[in-house]
Amino acid sequence: MNGGTRLLILPLALSPLLPFAVFRANRIAEAEPRSLVAALGGGGAALAVAGLAAMIGALVLARRAQVRTVVAAALVVAILLAMGWAAARLTAGGPPQVRVGPGAGFWVALVSAGLLVVDARARLHPRPAMRLAIVAVAVAIGAAILWSGALSQLSIMQEYGNRSASFWREGARHLWLAFGSFAAAMLAGVPLGIGLTRARRASAPVLGLLTMLQTIPSMALFGMLIAPLAWIAANVPAAHALGIRGIGAAPAFAALFLYSLLPIVANTVVGLTGVPRSVTEAADGMGLTRRQRLTSVDVPLALPVIVSAARIVLVQNIGMATVGALIGAGGFGTFVFQGIGQTATDLILLGALPTVALAFATSAVLDALIGMLPGTAR
Amino acid sequence: MIELQSVTKDFAGVRAVNDVSLTVEQGTVAAVVGTSGSGKSTLLRMVNRLIEPTSGRILIDGADTAGVPAPDLRRRIGYVIQDHGLFPHWSAARNIATVPVLLRWPRAQVRTRVRELMEMLQLDPDVIGPRLPHELSGGQAQRVGVARALAVRPELLLMDEPFGALDPVIRAQAQADLARVQKRLGTTVILVTHDMAEAIRLGDRIAVMRAGRVEQFAAPADIIARPATPFVADLLGEGDRAFRYLSLRPAADLARPEGPGAGPAAGDADAPPLSPGTTMAEALSEMIWTGRDHVRVARADGTGGTVSRDDLIRAGRPE
Ligand SMILES: Nc1ncnc2c1ncn2[C@@H]1O[C@H](COP(=O)(O)OP(=O)(O)OP(=O)(O)O)[C@@H](O)[C@H]1O
Ligand SMILES: [Mg+2]
Numbered sequence: 001m002n003g004g005t006r007l008l009i010l011p012l013a014l015s016p017l018l019p020f021a022v023f024r025a026n027r028i029a030e031a032e033p034r035s036l037v038a039a040l041g042g043g044g045a046a047l048a049v050a051g052l053a054a055m056i057g058a059l060v061l062a063r064r065a066q067v068r069t070v071v072a073a074a075l076v077v078a079i080l081l082a083m084g085w086a087a088a089r090l091t092a093g094g095p096p097q098v099r100v101g102p103g104a105g106f107w108v109a110l111v112s113a114g115l116l117v118v119d120a121r122a123r124l125h126p127r128p129a130m131r132l133a134i135v136a137v138a139v140a141i142g143a144a145i146l147w148s149g150a151l152s153q154l155s156i157m158q159e160y161g162n163r164s165a166s167f168w169r170e171g172a173r174h175l176w177l178a179f180g181s182f183a184a185a186m187l188a189g190v191p192l193g194i195g196l197t198r199a200r201r202a203s204a205p206v207l208g209l210l211t212m213l214q215t216i217p218s219m220a221l222f223g224m225l226i227a228p229l230a231w232i233a234a235n236v237p238a239a240h241a242l243g244i245r246g247i248g249a250a251p252a253f254a255a256l257f258l259y260s261l262l263p264i265v266a267n268t269v270v271g272l273t274g275v276p277r278s279v280t281e282a283a284d285g286m287g288l289t290r291r292q293r294l295t296s297v298d299v300p301l302a303l304p305v306i307v308s309a310a311r312i313v314l315v316q317n318i319g320m321a322t323v324g325a326l327i328g329a330g331g332f333g334t335f336v337f338q339g340i341g342q343t344a345t346d347l348i349l350l351g352a353l354p355t356v357a358l359a360f361a362t363s364a365v366l367d368a369l370i371g372m373l374p375g376t377a378r
Numbered sequence: 379m380i381e382l383q384s385v386t387k388d389f390a391g392v393r394a395v396n397d398v399s400l401t402v403e404q405g406t407v408a409a410v411v412g413t414s415g416s417g418k419s420t421l422l423r424m425v426n427r428l429i430e431p432t433s434g435r436i437l438i439d440g441a442d443t444a445g446v447p448a449p450d451l452r453r454r455i456g457y458v459i460q461d462h463g464l465f466p467h468w469s470a471a472r473n474i475a476t477v478p479v480l481l482r483w484p485r486a487q488v489r490t491r492v493r494e495l496m497e498m499l500q501l502d503p504d505v506i507g508p509r510l511p512h513e514l515s516g517g518q519a520q521r522v523g524v525a526r527a528l529a530v531r532p533e534l535l536l537m538d539e540p541f542g543a544l545d546p547v548i549r550a551q552a553q554a555d556l557a558r559v560q561k562r563l564g565t566t567v568i569l570v571t572h573d574m575a576e577a578i579r580l581g582d583r584i585a586v587m588r589a590g591r592v593e594q595f596a597a598p599a600d601i602i603a604r605p606a607t608p609f610v611a612d613l614l615g616e617g618d619r620a621f622r623y624l625s626l627r628p629a630a631d632l633a634r635p636e637g638p639g640a641g642p643a644a645g646d647a648d649a650p651p652l653s654p655g656t657t658m659a660e661a662l663s664e665m666i667w668t669g670r671d672h673v674r675v676a677r678a679d680g681t682g683g684t685v686s687r688d689d690l691i692r693a694g695r696p697e
Contacts, residue, residue, distance in 0.1 A: 276461070276463075276466075278459055278460075278461035278462070278463040279463050279464075279465060279466065281428070281459060281463055282457070282459060282462075282463025282464070282465070282523075283463075283465070284428055284452070285426060285428060285452055285457035285459070285463075285536075286452060286453070286457065286476050286477055286480070286526070287448075287449040287450065287451070287452035287453035287454075287477065287480060288449065288476075288480065289449050292480070297465055300467050301465075301466065301467060
């Protein structure tokens with residue numbers, strides 16, 4: 001057992017003492033805590049505690065990281081299924097507006113078990129292809145649990161049930177905002193970075209300007225873009241026809257694009273200037289043209305650094321796109337801000353949880369891709 | 379044949395190369411030596427136009443290099459540098475294939491050529507070929523760099539301190555390999571080095587540079603026997619110039635026939651003869667070490683002979 005495991009076992013073991021679920025008479029009513037016994041019944045609670053004890057035992061005793069990964073992952077699944085079961089039990093026979101959501105005990109157990117998975121997986125030192133496979137399996141398990149209906153009585157899923165059409169629409173919008181602005185920033189930022197390595201005098205002012213942009217708080221930047229874009233929409237018919245407006249997706253997209261530029265441009269410059277002099281000298285000496293050197297030597301060697309910027313930007317964009325909802329850009333943020341307005345915790349979670357999951361999965365996939373790039377082999 | 383005609387290079391007020399004229403004959407090795415900052419690399423890099431001369435002309439086989447687009451020129455000229463400059467994201471084999479691929483050789487021809495080069499440089503194509511540069515030893519990486527430079531049989535090979543980063547044992551071997559490959563291919567070589575011994579061993583002619591000028595351009599024996607300036611003499615080191623001179627010729631040149639009645643008892647009859655390639659300097663060193671005044675030397679044709687200490691000492695002083 002290592003330090004990481006030990007640190008996580010304690011909250012996991014104590015989690016049954018905290019309320020497992022919360023009960024609301026309706027979606028905005030005061031939450032009433034429900035203990036594990038109340039949520040699962042005496043027999044169910046006993047079974048859950050026994051199961052938890054067995055898995056903790058396995059985690060403590062198992063020497064191999066593979067075993068610990070699988071046990072911790074099974075624990076995550078078991079906690080989710082227990083929650084679904086608790087929701088079904090507590091809502092059974094009640095009026096339809098009753099809501100059952102996760103309680104503190106659930107969250108503590110889930111987060112501890114989730115971190116145990118991450119910790120054990122890290123100790124596997126999986127190859128990049130294996131890491132991609134692990135992400136795929138995790139996504140598949142998550143999807144299977146959601147689709148099976150095991151969680152359908154859970155408050156968040158009820159919120160989803162009432163909004164499934166808009167959920168997917170906002171999800172698509174969220175992806176478009178985050179990935180679209182990222183793609184645009186890559187298309188603009190990488191060439192700009194390449195240009196800056198050639199016109200070194202321009203490098204400091206341009207990077208300075210981009211750094212300044214980064215320091216503007218996101219709400220302020222969204223706001224600052226409203227006026228110019230509204231002006232463009234009013235005066236450029238073609239822009240108006242493209243759907244560009246002062247509020248909505250356009251300023252959000254533009255703000256995310258601007259935030260993305262600094263990491264991409266800066267890392268492109270760092271990556272390119274990090275190519276060893278002997279390598280560029282040899283490339284020139286072999287008779288590679290400037291373009292050939294750029295495409296077959298400089299950019300491939302800078303790629304790990306550029307892709308790590310891509311990872312930072314994507315994760316940042318996925319999170320920041322939620323704020324765009326405040327100026328009518330749509331995305332998962334819509335649910336978050338509606339939920340805040342209605343003091344409906346479950347609606348907030350309906351917006352927040354997919355955002356977190358998306359950021360997690362994107363980061364894991366890009367990490368694996370970085371590991372697959374040639375030249376980064378250990 | 380490479381001709382440099384009054385070549386000069388100024389860098390923002392620094393005259394790195396100052397009015398250098400010299401001619402390197404086809405199939406010979408010109409070694410360029412000199413102190414740090416004397417303009418050796420600048421001179422070399424003007425030949426493949428990594429640096430454009432401020433004035434003067436450089437001709438290859440009579441044609442001005444300025445008339446050819448630089449990338450085309452460079453593909454015809456091999457270039458080897460001290461840190462080998464292998465592309466870290468490409469395997470050794472792919473590195474060697476760089477120029478053939480640029481010239482769009484057919485795939486099969488590239489593959490055969492890479493194998494051929496690796497074998498010539500004693501690199502196992504199946505073992506070393508797929509490795510990335512960071513998986514190679516310094517000596518292996520250096521040989522891959524040489525193979526890459528020779529890929530399209532360039533008539534001219536430029537080398538900038540190619541062995542500078544190698545340990546003495548590997549360096550001696552790399553020097554011997556270069557000499558062998560150069561003789562076999564008949565490539566013209568310009569070799570920049572810090573090391574006078576290396577220049578003497580490999581150069582048919584040596585150019586001694588100081589502050590951007592060539593102080594002397596002559597065969598090693600002439601450089602040692604008649605240094606043109608005190609700087610050249612300094613660079614040679616007066617302490618062992620006799621040994622340097624002796625190191626230029628094989629001991630077998632001084633051997634007298636062996637056999638009954640051929641002078642005094644020839645060394646110890648039971649000592650094995652020195653190998654045919656032994657230089658006069660090595661033969662003398664052997665005598666000093668073993669306390670004998672004669673040694674036996676084998677000749678390449680299988681016969682043998684005896685070399686006397688007095689003959690060696692006489693040979694160590696240029697007439
Ligand atoms: N790109 C450059 N810009 C300005 N000055 C340069 C440049 N390249 C070389 N020099 C100057 O030209 C002179 C000769 O440099 P060069 O590199 O040719 O010397 P070198 O004989 O190869 O030295 P070393 O043995 O240290 O490699 C030095 O004074 C150096 O500072
Ligand atoms: Mg140099």
